[in-house]
Amino acid sequence: MTAKARRIFEKYNPPAGVARAPRGRARLRKPLDNYAKAATNLYGIIKLDEFVEIFNCQIGEDTNPEEVKMLLLPWILEDGLYCFYKDYLVHSTFIDSDFDFVKPLARNQEGKPRYLPEKNLFLRHALPGYEDNHQYWWDVLEFMEKKFGTGDDVFSCSIELKMLHPERLTEVFPILNEYGLGFQNLEEANEFMRLLTVAKNNVRLWENKGYTPSELRKLAEKDAPKELHFVPLREILPDESCPCGSGKKYKHCCSISPARLPEKDRILFYDTWLRLLDYVNKKEKVCDYQVNFLNPAFNLQSKLCLIRDRLWEKPSFISEYTLLNPALTKEAAELLRAWEKKHVRGKFLLLEYRNGTAIMMQIKENETPKLYAVIGITSTISETVMSAPPVLLKTVLLPFGDRIIYDGFIVPYQISFGLGARKMFSEQYEMEKLKHGILTKL
DSSP states (O other), rough: HHHHHHHHHHHOGGGOOOOOOOOOGGGGGHHHHHHHHHHHHHSEEHHHHHHHHHHHHHOOOOOHHHHHHHHHHHHHHHOSSSSETEEEEEEGGGGGTTTTHHHHHHHHHOOOOOOOOOHHHHHTTTTTTTOOTTTHHHHHHHHHHHHOOOOOHHHHHHHHHSOOOOOGGGGHHHHHTTTTTOOHHHHHHHHHHHHHHHHHHTOGGGGGGTTOOHHHHHHHHHHSSSSSSOOOOOOOOOOOOOOOOSBBBGGGGGOOOOOOHHHHHHHHOOOOOHHHHHHHHHHTTTTSOOOOOOOGGSSSSHHHHHHHHHHOOOTTTHHHHHOOTTTTHHHHHHHHHHHHOOOOOEEEEEEEEEETTTEEEETTTOOOEEEEEBSSSOHHHHHHHOOSSOOEEEEEEEEEETTTEESSSSOOOOOOOHHHHHHHHHHHHHHOOOOOOOOEEE
């Protein structure tokens, strides 16, 4: 731990704060320590009041955050496997970063349910390296050892792949190449990726509050519409590879891309769009929900998606809304008229990112495909889709002045394309680009 990190650590875990436990309460130190190890191993971070609630419920005690701080502080200063940071209990890995990553993780966890197994299973997570879905990783390692042998390089590569985030599977083969490992045929490569994907979908993640991606998807499906607003599962860190597939670091690529609406236009979009959806919902009684105009991010996307689907079933709702609201600003009225007349709904192939702008080709039977240059709203489309091209997706393109945006809902299909398909897409893309160009406005 650096001197700077030590100073910050001791600010929230002060040695001077060590005090004698009240009579009869020292007995809670050991069970609290086990619960703290389990909680931070499983969640990375947890607010103290939530930690106390879990402990009291499963142990049948009546402690509080202040007492927990007093009882655990001596053990934190001695072992350092977890620590306090403001009103959080956090894993020790956050110390060396001066707790910089606590806030991004808290944002990624926000709004997600917490995985909370029964007491005995919960406490197993206090054990170093415990995993309740380890068999999936043994399958991956066994496949690698059968193919490449049992050398140190194979084991080290498997560990690096294990640490790779599920959203970064495009980096798998470059990592294998670094270790001099490669498959001789496509069948072996596909089987390995299948095993790896299964393992990644069944690993418990801090940003999912302990749920695996598979478990979280199943929970979401219970209350999900037919189409979901696709949002990033986590914040992209500056030094990570950019999700657009450029090979550059995120901080040098899409994080500084202009391919999104500026703040003024973003406010105009959400104010106009959400008030339109609210009108459709009240008229059609799609669902029992009040659209939040003041804080767009607080809206339930599953509810908005249901209303949005009803709107595009009958775009003339837009004319009705405009006529009933003569006090609309000129900008909003022009946007609404353009959305009704010029929206493009359907399936698209996302073929390329150009400085963050997504180049999409519409897939429509018996029609010449068109290419569209689409920008994001609050984020670039690459940050929203989190996959390198080509990606098959469903959305609705909207005009916004002399730019093309989408209606806030993108539904990527979980389909991967082989070399033959990629070559065909590339050839078709180049041909359409030469014949008709790329549309930058509707």
